[in-house]
Amino acid sequence: MNDLTELLIDLAVIAVFIGGISQFRTPAGARRGNLTAGLAFAIALALVVYRNTFGDVWVVVLAFAVGGGLGYLISSRINMTQIPSLVAFQNGAGGGAACLVSFVELTRAGSELSALNSVFGYVGLVVGGATLAGSIVAGGKLATWFKQQPVVLPGHNAILLLLIAAGVALAAISGTAAAALPVAGIAIAALALGAIFAIRVGGADMPVLISFLNTCSGLAAAFVGVAVGNQMLIAAGAMVGSSGLILTLVMARAMNRRVGNILTGGHMTAPDAAGPAPADSPEVEVPVEAAATAEPLVSPEPEAPVAEAASPLERARALLAGASSVIIVPGYGMALAQAQAEVATLATALEAEGKQVRFAVHPVAGRMPGHMHVLLAEAEVEYDKLFEMDAINDDFASTDAVLVVGACDVVNPAAITVEGTPISGMPILNVHEAKSVIVCNLDEKPGYSGVPNPLYDEPQAVLLFGNAKETVAELSGDEA
Amino acid sequence: MNEILLMLGIFAVTSAISYALISRVPQRLHTPLMSFTNAISAVTILGALLLFSGQTASAPTSSASGLSAIEVVLGGLAVLLAAFNLVGGFAITDRMTRMFKR
Numbered sequence: 258m259n260d261l262t263e264l265l266i267d268l269a270v271i272a273v274f275i276g277g278i279s280q281f282r283t284p285a286g287a288r289r290g291n292l293t294a295g296l297a298f299a300i301a302l303a304l305v306v307y308r309n310t311f312g313d314v315w316v317v318v319l320a321f322a323v324g325g326g327l328g329y330l331i332s333s334r335i336n337m338t339q340i341p342s343l344v345a346f347q348n349g350a351g352g353g354a355a356c357l358v359s360f361v362e363l364t365r366a367g368s369e370l371s372a373l374n375s376v377f378g379y380v381g382l383v384v385g386g387a388t389l390a391g392s393i394v395a396g397g398k399l400a401t402w403f404k405q406q407p408v409v410l411p412g413h414n415a416i417l418l419l420l421i422a423a424g425v426a427l428a429a430i431s432g433t434a435a436a437a438l439p440v441a442g443i444a445i446a447a448l449a450l451g452a453i454f455a456i457r458v459g460g461a462d463m464p465v466l467i468s469f470l471n472t473c474s475g476l477a478a479a480f481v482g483v484a485v486g487n488q489m490l491i492a493a494g495a496m497v498g499s500s501g502l503i504l505t506l507v508m509a510r511a512m513n514r515r516v517g518n519i520l521t522g523g524h525m526t527a528p529d530a531a532g533p534a535p536a537d538s539p540e541v542e543v544p545v546e547a548a549a550t551a552e553p554l555v556s557p558e559p560e561a562p563v564a565e566a567a568s569p570l571e572r573a574r575a576l577l578a579g580a581s582s583v584i585i586v587p588g589y590g591m592a593l594a595q596a597q598a599e600v601a602t603l604a605t606a607l608e609a610e611g612k613q614v615r616f617a618v619h620p621v622a623g624r625m626p627g628h629m630h631v632l633l634a635e636a637e638v639e640y641d642k643l644f645e646m647d648a649i650n651d652d653f654a655s656t657d658a659v660l661v662v663g664a665c666d667v668v669n670p671a672a673i674t675v676e677g678t679p680i681s682g683m684p685i686l687n688v689h690e691a692k693s694v695i696v697c698n699l700d701e702k703p704g705y706s707g708v709p710n711p712l713y714d715e716p717q718a719v720l721l722f723g724n725a726k727e728t729v730a731e732l733s734g735d736e737a
Numbered sequence: 738m739n740e741i742l743l744m745l746g747i748f749a750v751t752s753a754i755s756y757a758l759i760s761r762v763p764q765r766l767h768t769p770l771m772s773f774t775n776a777i778s779a780v781t782i783l784g785a786l787l788l789f790s791g792q793t794a795s796a797p798t799s800s801a802s803g804l805s806a807i808e809v810v811l812g813g814l815a816v817l818l819a820a821f822n823l824v825g826g827f828a829i830t831d832r833m834t835r836m837f838k839r
Contacts, residue, residue, distance in 0.1 A: 264743075265773065268741050271747075271751065273779065275751070275754055275755065275758070277773075278755060278758050278759060278773075278774075279758050280760070281758075281759070281762045281766055281773070282763070282766075282772055283768075284765075284769075284834050284837030285765065285834075285837075287766050287769050287770075287773070287830075287834045288834035288835060290773070291769070291773055291776075291827060291830045291831055291834060292825070292831070294773065294776070294777060295776075296810070298776075298777075298780070298823065298827075302782070302783070304784075304808055305783050305786050305790075306786070307789065309786075309790035310790060311786070311789045311802065312768050312789055312790075312804070313789055313809050313812075313813075314789075315787065315812065316789075316809055316812070316813045316816075317789055317816055319813070320813040320814070320816035320817040320820065321782075321816055321817070321820045322820075322823040322824075323817055323820075324816065324817035324818060324819065324820030325820040325821065325823065325824035326801060327821055327825075328821040328822065328823065328824035328825025328826070328828065329825065329828050330790075330823040331822045331825060332824075332828035332829040332832065333832065337831070337833075337836075340768065340772075340829070340833070343825070343829060344768070344771055344772050344775060344829070346826050347772070347775050347776075347821065347822045347829075348775050348778070348822070348827050349820040350779075350818040350819070350821045350825075351775065351778040351779050351818070351819065351822040353780060353815075353818045354779070354781040354782065354784075354785055354816075354818040354819035354822065355781045355784075356817045357785070357811050357812070357814055357815035357818070358781060358784040358785050358788060358815050360811060361788050361804070361808050361811050361812050361815070362784075362788065363799050364808075365788075365804065365805075365808055371742060377772075385781075437798060451795075456785065460775070468771070469769070471771055471774060471775060471778075474775065474778040475774065475777075475778050477778075477781070478778050478780050478781045478784075481747060481781055481784045482742050482744070482780075482784065483741075484784075485784045485787055486740070486744075487783055487784060487787065488743075488744070488747050489780060489783060490780050490781065490783055490784055491747050492747050492751040493749040493777050493778070493780035494748075494778065494780065495747070495748045495749075495752040495755065496751055496752075496755040496774065496777055497757055497758040497775070497777050497778040498752065499751075499752050499754065499772040500754035500755060500759045500771075500774040501771075501774065502756070502771060503756065503760055504767060504770070504771060507764075507767075522816070529775070532793045549820050584748055606819075618764070618765075620764060623765075624769060625771065626764075626767035626768060626770075626771060627765060627766060627767030627768035627769070627770070627771070628768060630764070630765040630766075630767070630768065630837075631768045631769075631833055631836070634833070634836040634837045637836075640765055645763075645764050645765075671810050687750060688797055700760075
């Protein structure tokens with residue numbers, strides 16, 4: 258087999274990969290696309306095995322069996338609410354592999370890389386290592402192993418620059434015939450770089466960090482591809498890089514912020530903004546009870562023929578009972594409370610009464626791109642009931658009741674009405690235009706942005722604070 | 738020099754095609770898209786395998802792997818991590834896409 262034939266075969270495999278991506282239009286197509294790419298992968302692996310003779314075969318086979326077996330077991334057992342952290346860890350594993358391959362390639366005895374191969378080897382080493390450490394931090398945050406709040410070190414940027422400078426200096430000294438020690442130093446600097454980079458991003462900014470790390474793992478693969486001279490690595494890495502880049506930009510645009518601003522900790526670093534997130538701060542001075550009991554003072558809207566003394570739960574039930582159109586807005590709080598099944602049950606019950614029920618999903622709701630869609634799919638909500646922001650935003654004004662489940666910033670009208678807040682200018686779901694709004698959030702604290710939500714004070718809003726799993730179940734208790 | 742041009746070309750063309758295709762992926766498939774591309778980034782496993790073949794750019798002449806003990810360990814770890822990413826990525830994407838119903 259000559260070089261040209263090999264190249265053509267490689268390009269054919271790359272085309273199969275691209276064919277897989279092109280099927281990501283519908284869920285059924287996505288499944289086919291996934292299998293297509295899996296097939297392309299099998300061919301690529303077979304080609305590499307066919308074209309080369311291997312030493313230490315048993316090590317390779319054992320490592321593949323252990324890694325693949327673990328990957329399969331975890332993926333098939335894991336709960337859907339843990340998907341964001343699993344994806345982050347898988348991403349990190351890819352970065353780690355790129356880092357290790359670069360390390361061995363750069364330092365192996367008896368080899369002399371060209372200057373070009375070396376440069377890309379070093380870049381792959383750094384990007385791969387940083388991806389590994391960054392993904393572990395991100396995955397740990399998403400798994401709530403540690404706090405989601407951003408951690409900003411004194412001189413954070415200076416530390417990052419110093420680490421990069423140290424890596425570049427060590428690479429320059431090592432050159433093309435590198436000794437293990439300095440290269441290990443670069444790898445350690447890269448790990449520190451990734452971890453310190455990732456700790457500064459938290460909470461609602463996680464989708465952007467995850468997408469960005471996805472980009473990095475792709476680029477690391479592409480760089481390693483140049484270092485080892487393999488076209489398939491370069492092409493596949495480029496695909497992943499593009500995909501991650503698009504998701505990063507989509508997420509940033511949905512927040513009306515710059516990618517750089519988000520990834521450098523931006524201005525979303527409100528002191529104790531926990532979002533509708535963990536119930537870890539009972540100390541907040543705003544008495545939740547006060548908010549819940551203060552509601553009779555608010556003049557009730559005429560469409561709810563309920564006595565002023567009715568409890569929020571009764572009012573909410575009456576609103577739903579009297580509504581002919583309902584839009585449900587899920588947020589990270591739904592994921593955190595694992596309330597998706599209860600939400601789906603309520604939706605089914607409302608539909609059984611002949612009401613129109615739709616879901617409105619903000620692009621950055623949750624902690625990773627598409628987070629809400631996966632949770633609702635798990636709860637067997639039909640996906641043609643899920644609407645993206647632009648498709649449904651004009652319909653809120655004509656909707657009888659909106660049910661907000663664990664979402665705050667993405668429905669905060671302050672984004673439109675107040676200048677100079679972290680979310681000013683961010684496109685939001687126009688929940689405030691609806692005739693009535695039922696809010697099933699943990700408490701009335703602001704979302705991750707730290708901007709108080711004036712929606713809570715609107716007369717048409719009914720606030721049901723507490724664990725969304727319970728409050729939503731209570732709502733449907735009456736409906737069912 | 739030809740080689741670098743070829744590599745750059747492949748990178749640029751694949752990036753452009755992927756960008757065009759992925760821009761049209763609907764929002765509801767973003768999580769599966771991410772785990773799917775994640776699985777593809779495990780392509781690094783090819784690089785890890787090549788370490789054991791002596792057929793990479795730095796190719797030592799011997800046909801056996803020619804790796805030292807520590808290099809075997811590191812290379813094996815690379816295969817393990819990449820296989821975790823590869824198999825797990827495709828498996829979770831399959832599971833997620835099967836959940837979506839009409």
